Amino acid sequence: MHMRNKGILMVISGPSGAGKGTICKALLEKNEDIFLSVSATTRNPRDGEVDGVNYHFLKKEDFLSRIDAGDFLEYAEVYGNYYGTPKSSVEKMLNEGKNVILEIDIQGALEVKEKFEGGVFIFILPPSMEELKQRIIKRGSETPESLMTRFKSAYQEINYVSKYNYAVVNDTVEEATEKIEAIIMAERCRVDRIKENILDSKEGFIHEQLYD
Numbered sequence: 001m002h003m004r005n006k007g008i009l010m011v012i013s014g015p016s017g018a019g020k021g022t023i024c025k026a027l028l029e030k031n032e033d034i035f036l037s038v039s040a041t042t043r044n045p046r047d048g049e050v051d052g053v054n055y056h057f058l059k060k061e062d063f064l065s066r067i068d069a070g071d072f073l074e075y076a077e078v079y080g081n082y083y084g085t086p087k088s089s090v091e092k093m094l095n096e097g098k099n100v101i102l103e104i105d106i107q108g109a110l111e112v113k114e115k116f117e118g119g120v121f122i123f124i125l126p127p128s129m130e131e132l133k134q135r136i137i138k139r140g141s142e143t144p145e146s147l148m149t150r151f152k153s154a155y156q157e158i159n160y161v162s163k164y165n166y167a168v169v170n171d172t173v174e175e176a177t178e179k180i181e182a183i184i185m186a187e188r189c190r191v192d193r194i195k196e197n198i199l200d201s202k203e204g205f206i207h208e209q210l211y212d
């Protein structure tokens, strides 16, 4: 049965150091039908980050005027900087049947949950808290203060797992990626997503048999 459906919006969060970024990158490389939404932010680019690829880097005034214009599906202040998901590009991709990943923080995810029906909320967990600590330290891009801030908030954030639909433990990137691919496949078969298409296509079929 041939059906064209809207893409699935996947919201992926988890404490920093859980490996969200690596998992999302692997998902994009392996799957042609998965796309990442590029967020806007007011934070400074890190070494190697490219404007328009990793983020749309904006001045605070510009970010605030986009909030006023209603350009964001959600936005949040994280560690003193603003981050937001551009609404129109996400809607366009979904309408084209593309599956879209939002890699956003918990506040943002909760906002999307309020505003958007049919999102799939996935929480990435580190294999252990010790592993999480090691990963944050290894990343090395943080000052000691921001390292402490990120580590403390990681502990707090894990409580929010209960607001999500799926929890994926990141033992290895390969396994975590496969789990998310399985989630997408299952979500694509959900009756509430495809019911109308099946029924329409059934009507079309009967019509063809009787009158064509």
Ligand code: 5GP
Binding pocket: 016, 039, 040, 043, 074, 075, 076, 078, 083, 084, 085, 103, 104, 105, 106, 107, 108, 109
């Ligand atoms: P980083 O500065 O390390 O790139 O990101 C810091 C945090 O901001 C991460 O938890 C990341 O998921 C989150 N983040 C990135 N983009 C967005 C966004 O568009 N909206 C929200 N709410 N959070 C975001």
